[in-house]
Amino acid sequence: xxxxxxxxxxxxxxxxxxxxxxxxxxxxxxxxxxxxxxxxxxxxxxxxxxxxxxxxxxxxxxxxxxxxxxxxxxxxxxxxxxxxxxxxxxxxxxxxxxxxxxxxxxxxxxxxxxxxxxxxxxxxxxxxxxxxxxxxxxxxxxxxxxxxxxxxxxxxxxxxxxxxxxxxxxxxxxxxxxxxxxxxxxxxxxxxxxxxxxxxxxxxxxxxxxxxxxxxxxxxxxxxxxxxxxxxxxxxxxxxxxxxxxxxxxxxxxxxxxxxxxxxxxxxxxxxxxxxxxxxxxxxxxxxxxxxxxxxxxxxxxxxxxxxxxxxxxxxxxxxxxxxxxxxxxxxxxxxxxxxxxxxxxxxxxxxxxxxxxxxxxxxxxxxxxxxxxxxxxxxxxxxxxxxxxxxxxxxxxxxxxxxxxxxxxxxxxxxxxxxxxxxxxxx
Amino acid sequence: xxxxxxxxxxxxxxxxxxxxxxxxxxxxxxxxxxxxxxxxxxxxxxxxxxxxxxxxxxxxxxxxxxxxxxxxxxxxxxxxxxxxxxxxxxxxxxxxxxxxxxxxxxxxxxxxxxxxxxxxxxxxxxxxxxxxxxxxxxxxxxxxxxxxxxxxxxxxxxxxxxxxxxxxxxxxxxxxxxxxxxxxxxxxxxxxxxxxxxxxxxxxxxxxxxxxxxxxxxxxxxxxxxxxxxxxxxxxxxxxxxxxxxxxxxxxxxxxxxxxxxxxxxxxxxxxxxxxxxxxxxxxxxxxxx
Numbered sequence: 001x002x003x004x005x006x007x008x009x010x011x012x013x014x015x016x017x018x019x020x021x022x023x024x025x026x027x028x029x030x031x032x033x034x035x036x037x038x039x040x041x042x043x044x045x046x047x048x049x050x051x052x053x054x055x056x057x058x059x060x061x062x063x064x065x066x067x068x069x070x071x072x073x074x075x076x077x078x079x080x081x082x083x084x085x086x087x088x089x090x091x092x093x094x095x096x097x098x099x100x101x102x103x104x105x106x107x108x109x110x111x112x113x114x115x116x117x118x119x120x121x122x123x124x125x126x127x128x129x130x131x132x133x134x135x136x137x138x139x140x141x142x143x144x145x146x147x148x149x150x151x152x153x154x155x156x157x158x159x160x161x162x163x164x165x166x167x168x169x170x171x172x173x174x175x176x177x178x179x180x181x182x183x184x185x186x187x188x189x190x191x192x193x194x195x196x197x198x199x200x201x202x203x204x205x206x207x208x209x210x211x212x213x214x215x216x217x218x219x220x221x222x223x224x225x226x227x228x229x230x231x232x233x234x235x236x237x238x239x240x241x242x243x244x245x246x247x248x249x250x251x252x253x254x255x256x257x258x259x260x261x262x263x264x265x266x267x268x269x270x271x272x273x274x275x276x277x278x279x280x281x282x283x284x285x286x287x288x289x290x291x292x293x294x295x296x297x298x299x300x301x302x303x304x305x306x307x308x309x310x311x312x313x314x315x316x317x318x319x320x321x322x323x324x325x326x327x328x329x330x331x332x333x334x335x336x337x338x339x340x341x342x343x344x345x346x347x348x349x350x351x352x353x354x355x356x357x358x359x360x361x362x363x364x365x366x367x368x369x370x371x372x373x374x375x376x377x378x379x380x381x382x383x384x385x386x387x388x389x390x391x392x393x394x395x396x397x398x399x400x401x402x403x404x405x406x407x408x409x410x411x412x413x414x415x416x417x418x419x420x421x422x423x424x425x426x427x428x
Numbered sequence: 429x430x431x432x433x434x435x436x437x438x439x440x441x442x443x444x445x446x447x448x449x450x451x452x453x454x455x456x457x458x459x460x461x462x463x464x465x466x467x468x469x470x471x472x473x474x475x476x477x478x479x480x481x482x483x484x485x486x487x488x489x490x491x492x493x494x495x496x497x498x499x500x501x502x503x504x505x506x507x508x509x510x511x512x513x514x515x516x517x518x519x520x521x522x523x524x525x526x527x528x529x530x531x532x533x534x535x536x537x538x539x540x541x542x543x544x545x546x547x548x549x550x551x552x553x554x555x556x557x558x559x560x561x562x563x564x565x566x567x568x569x570x571x572x573x574x575x576x577x578x579x580x581x582x583x584x585x586x587x588x589x590x591x592x593x594x595x596x597x598x599x600x601x602x603x604x605x606x607x608x609x610x611x612x613x614x615x616x617x618x619x620x621x622x623x624x625x626x627x628x629x630x631x632x633x634x635x636x637x638x639x640x641x642x643x644x645x646x647x648x649x650x651x652x653x654x655x656x657x658x659x660x661x662x663x664x665x666x667x668x669x670x671x672x673x674x675x676x677x678x679x680x681x682x683x684x685x686x687x688x689x690x691x692x693x694x695x696x697x698x699x700x701x702x703x704x705x706x707x708x709x710x711x712x713x714x715x716x717x718x
Contacts, residue, residue, distance in 0.1 A: 051537065052645045055546030098645070194689065222684075223692030225649065227639045228442065230569065231684035234434045251548050255640035258550060262566030264557045285550045285641060 041090040042080060044069070044343060045116030047106050049127065052098020053225070056250050056281060057274075057332050058123040061145055064336020065120060066091060067321055068311075072344060080347045082357065087347075089340075092116050096127060104130035111140055118143060118346070118358060120339050123332065124249065125149035125169070125196040126224070135160040141346075141355045144382070145339040146332070148172075149196025150204075153381040159359045161382035164342040165335040165373060168383050169197045170204040172297060175391050176245070176271060177208035179295075179407040183423045185242035185269065189218035191232060191256075192247040198224075201247050201273070217241055226252060229259040236267075242424075243269035250274040254285045261290040268424030271295040276302060276392055276403060277331040288400040293425035295406075298392035299331040302403040303416065305372050311341040314372040338373045345369050345376075388413070395419055434563050435685040436678065441565065441573035443677025445631070445638045447670040448576040449650055450657035451583055452627035458600040458664030459620040460512060462525040467628055468650030469536035474500070474632015475642040476540060479549050489551050489633065493575070496629035504625030507532070508618050533647065540644035550641035568637035579630055580670055586623070587666060596620055600664045656695055660702045662709025671710060 048062035049055045069089045072078045077086035092114045096103040103122060107130055110116045119135065120143045121128040128147025135142035136158060144152065144163045150170040152161065166172075180188060188209060192202035199221065206216055217239040222232065226248075233256070236244055244267045246256045253272035260270070275282050276296035283291065306313030312320060317337060318329045342362070349361035362378065367386065369376035377386030388409035394401040404419030453467045477499070478492035511528055518524035554571055557564035587593040595616045598606040607613055635650065636642050653676070661672025676695045683694040702709060 049546075051541050051546050051643075053643070055643070056548065059546060191688075220688035222688055225692065227641075228680070228684070229640070230438050230442075230566070231431075231435045231681045232688065234431060234438075234563075235685050235688070238431050251641070251643070254548060254550065258553075258640050259566070262553050262557065262568060263564050265564075281547060285548060287552070 041088045042078065042118075042347060043090045043092050043114065043116040044118055044120055044340075045092045045107075045110030045114055046120040047094050047096045047103055047110075047122040047127065047131075049098040049122060050095050053249065053251055054098040054123055054127055056278065057146075058098070058127070060330055060332035061123045061336040061339075062093065064321070064333040064338070065145075065340050066336075067333070068337045068340025068344070071312075071320075072340070078344045078347055080353075081350045081361065082353045096122060098127065100126055100130055103127050104134070107131045107134050111138060117353075118343060118355075120343065121145055121147050123147075125152070128152070129196065132161060139355055141359050143339050143342055143346075145335050147197075148200075148384075150200035151196055153383040155381075157380040158382050159356060162342060162346075162359070162362055162378055163382055163384040164339045164376070165387065166299075166384060167388055169200040171385075172273070172389055173201050173205035173245075174208060175389070175407050175409040176295075176297075177205050177212070179391050179421065180209070180214075180243055180269075181212055182407070183243075183269070183421065186214060187217045187240060187242045188214060189236045189239055189241035189244045190216050190220075190247065191218065191236060191245070192221050193224040193226065193249065193252055194221040195224045195249075198247040198249075198273075202245075205245065222252075224249060224252065227255050229256045230263070233259050233263060233265055237265055241267065243267070243271070245271045247273055250278055250281065254282065257282070257286045257290050257294070261287065266425070266427050269295065270425070271391075273297055275394065276389075279394075279403060280328060280330065283400060288396075291394045292396040292401045293394060293422055295391055295393050295421075296403070297389040298403065298405045298416075299389060300334045300373055301326075301329055301331070302392055302405065303374075303390070305370075305374055307370060308372055309368075309370045310345055311337070311371055317372055334372060338371050341371050342369075342376065390416060393419065393421055395422065430563065431685050432682075433561060435681045437560055437563070438565065438569075439678035439681030440674060441569050441677070442638065442681060443674035444573040444576040444580075444670075445634060445673070446653060446657050446676050447673025448579055448627065448634070449631045450654045450661070450669045450673055451580060451666055452624035452631070453651075453654045454658040454661075454664065454666060454669045455583075455596075455620050455624040455627070457658070459596060460516070460525075460617050461521055462512065462515065463522055463529065464624075465526060465529040465651055466532035466536060466647075467529075467654055468652075469533045469540075469647030470500075470503075470625055470628040471632040471635055471650050472540060472642050472644070472647040473536060474629035475636045475646075476544055476549075476632075477629070478633040478636055479544070479551060479642075482551055489636070490554070490571075492633040493630055496633060497626050500626040500629035501622045504622035505618065507625065508621040512617065512621065533651070537644045537647060544644065546643060548641040548643045549636070551636045554637070566637075572634035572637050575630075575634060579627065580666070583623070583627065583666055592616065592619060653695075656699045659709060660699055662712040665709070665711045668709055668711030675710075 049058035077088040080087045094106040118141045121131045125147045132152045148166045148169040150168050192198040253274045304314050318326045322329050345365045346361035349364035350358045351360040367377040375386035390405050390409045391407040392403040393406045395404045405416050406421040408414045456464050478489035482489040515525045555567040558567045558570045595611045657672040661668030679694045683691045
């Protein structure tokens, strides 16, 4: 039995590794793949995740992009300047099932097999990272929707990546730091997930706070797969913080808030990034009473921008995207649609059909394009600098809550502020 | 000191649950040498049953435990009949089972996605926090861990206090000798398979609380955790599985408290150490022969 157990213990470790390998292979199966783009269409290659930890965010983003393509095609296609005519748009999409390794293969496949005209990345930094490398190596234009990891834009000028929806994640917490300063918080706890998106935010806010002479009383990273927050919450509680910033992806944020609820733990200030992007999911999985008074980044539809010069304004988008179901529309739907608008603007002002020619279209509209997410402006690295995020708080309202903007990211956003922060959050 | 106490108790609570998720897998492997890569997905299936009871039937999700047991036994019987006899005829049963159950895992994951969507689903808490030695713990975690103890006890009683359990241990020790001794191996194996699936279903209900929620891909991570637990504890030894679960739970919890950034790695470092230093598992040398 011992020999057998020895052999099989090692065998099972190998089996587990094989399992991981098999899992990776299986997720490589194409779904919705199309053949090469035809001469009468502009093919936009993208990936989405129907399962896995990023599906919650990836699917609405993909739905937004599909909605854009459908809208454009309903009007005869989008104008392609080098061809001086309208062309229909074709979305070529593969399912990466939230696996970065699979995404690498599939991004390559979009280029080598499908020969797409441009690529739109999947949701978030983890699934965008492989595309960034490919875009740079193969000189292929990539529209990065929500992959805002700072490292993507830290190596100087890069004409092949365009971040469409969000500023780089290191910029996000700047208004949060200012809000914390205005609230006179001294003891700040930061718990972050170890990925580009969250780690960049954590490091940035640590820097902002240090400039004000504040050293976080808790600064720890956990794997992005973390689901058990019990001991972590107790560790944070032991530091007696004035404010707690939990920087994760949706599943992390939800698990963290649920842990607070289950243990009856109360903090004076709690911020989670994805409440603002997926409020319906948070209401459903965490409950309105727990979400109430927590803070997040304000994004559309909380931010209502109707003054646009391309595509639909926010109100019209919500109306057409989900008729009669306005409350189901989230930021990621908007982000997918907005990425489509960026593609549309690029082709409308492109100087040629080469990748740099299409990129020239972005340069032509840079800082002038107004979409439902605000001013579209990228710097030479491709980083989005036009759409900065104010801070919102979930203000109790009836049996639920509404997200109110409590602190602006820019002076021009001061008019958007529609509530004062409730601090410290009252005990529930 | 308070944090250390919290981490230890929390580690024990989670460890009991980890033992429960490993026990069914260990039973299947111990008796049939089957590598059930769908084990985590079967656990998640149990979780979705609890979720359905709560959201559709509006009854306490804990009713999923008694309801899931007969369902799991039937599912286990059918799954056994369809897969195991063929696998046992394969030249390399372990490898063949790895592939077959990987397929089962993918089917279950896809079915769960179709039925429940890709989003995380959660269940409402079972009540306010519970005070243990002066510190508050989620009631659902305490209850889940508490239910793991009798579940593990039932399996122990089955294995060590019943005639069928004796036969099961005989097959675990040496299938050929068991056959020579007149043990009805197929009956024993079928029963073990059904019980293993039933334990997965029980763990499933509790997993929604212990993990803060489930989604269709949660099963893969649970399978890996279950393998870690049973390899640390030693294959084919239920007591070892319980201890393996406790070690993984304690290691995870203490790491969260004192070396947070290592949280994801420590259980697997423990696994590697065990495999390198004592390949038969911590309890490998103490396996009782039938």
